[in-house]
Amino acid sequence: MARAGGYPEPVERLIEHLQRMPGIGRRTAARLAFHLLKASKEEAAELADAILDVSREICCCDICWQMTDVQPCRICNDPGRDASCLLVVEQPRDLMGIEATGIHQGVYHVLTGRLDPLGGVGVDDLTIDALMKRVDDSACNPRGVPVSEVILGLSPTLEGDTTAHHLTDLLRSHSVKITRLARGLPTGASLEFATPAMLADALLGRSGDSESAD
Numbered sequence: 333m334a335r336a337g338g339y340p341e342p343v344e345r346l347i348e349h350l351q352r353m354p355g356i357g358r359r360t361a362a363r364l365a366f367h368l369l370k371a372s373k374e375e376a377a378e379l380a381d382a383i384l385d386v387s388r389e390i391c392c393c394d395i396c397w398q399m400t401d402v403q404p405c406r407i408c409n410d411p412g413r414d415a416s417c418l419l420v421v422e423q424p425r426d427l428m429g430i431e432a433t434g435i436h437q438g439v440y441h442v443l444t445g446r447l448d449p450l451g452g453v454g455v456d457d458l459t460i461d462a463l464m465k466r467v468d469d470s471a472c473n474p475r476g477v478p479v480s481e482v483i484l485g486l487s488p489t490l491e492g493d494t495t496a497h498h499l500t501d502l503l504r505s506h507s508v509k510i511t512r513l514a515r516g517l518p519t520g521a522s523l524e525f526a527t528p529a530m531l532a533d534a535l536l537g538r539s540g541d542s543e544s545a546d
């Protein structure tokens with residue numbers, strides 16, 4: 333069924349769904365929809381299956397909140413990783429960037445975002461409670477290992493800094509070493525745009541936060 337002056341209803345529906353994705357406006361959504369129209373039935377079915385598989389099989393790790401298909405995730409479950417050293421990142425993409433450097437031998441905590449009061453992202457929207465539980469109670473950390481160092485791997489942006497200060501305030505009264513990635517990263521850029529070499533330098537040159545009780 334086609335609306336006068338509009339696309340047929342199934343095309344409109346597809347455009348509407350594509351438009352809900354981050355960074356996709358109506359024009360881009362329409363371009364993607366036309367690209368999909370040209371795909372074979374098999375290709376379309378494979379794409380639909382891939383989307384369904386993600387929603388069926390992928391969830392967040394109960395401990396570190398990264399994307400996983402097993403519980404806990406492979407990093408939390410790896411006895412070769414140092415569970416006492418916890419690297420806090422904003423999103424799974426940052427974790428993957430740091431993993432690509434091969435330098436961090438500890439575990440992670442994914443905040444699922446960063447504090448942005450103007451954008452409507454508050455403390456309760458992030459996994460800060462879960463992070464503090466891991467620091468407070470070793471039973472909440474992989475293999476019951478107590479946390480001794482928290483590395484704040486947040487983006488050098490206003491929101492990243494706000495989040496880092498908030499976490500430093502919360503962690504200050506706990507007996508953990510608080511460090512931050514070195515400032516080799518371009519100010520204002522998200523961590524996800526850093527190259528592996530930049531991330532490796534930032535990780536190796538990390539320093540104790542001057543506000544920490546350490």
Ligand SMILES: [Zn+2]
Pocket residue numbers: 393394395396397398404405406407408409
């Ligand atoms: Zn995990």
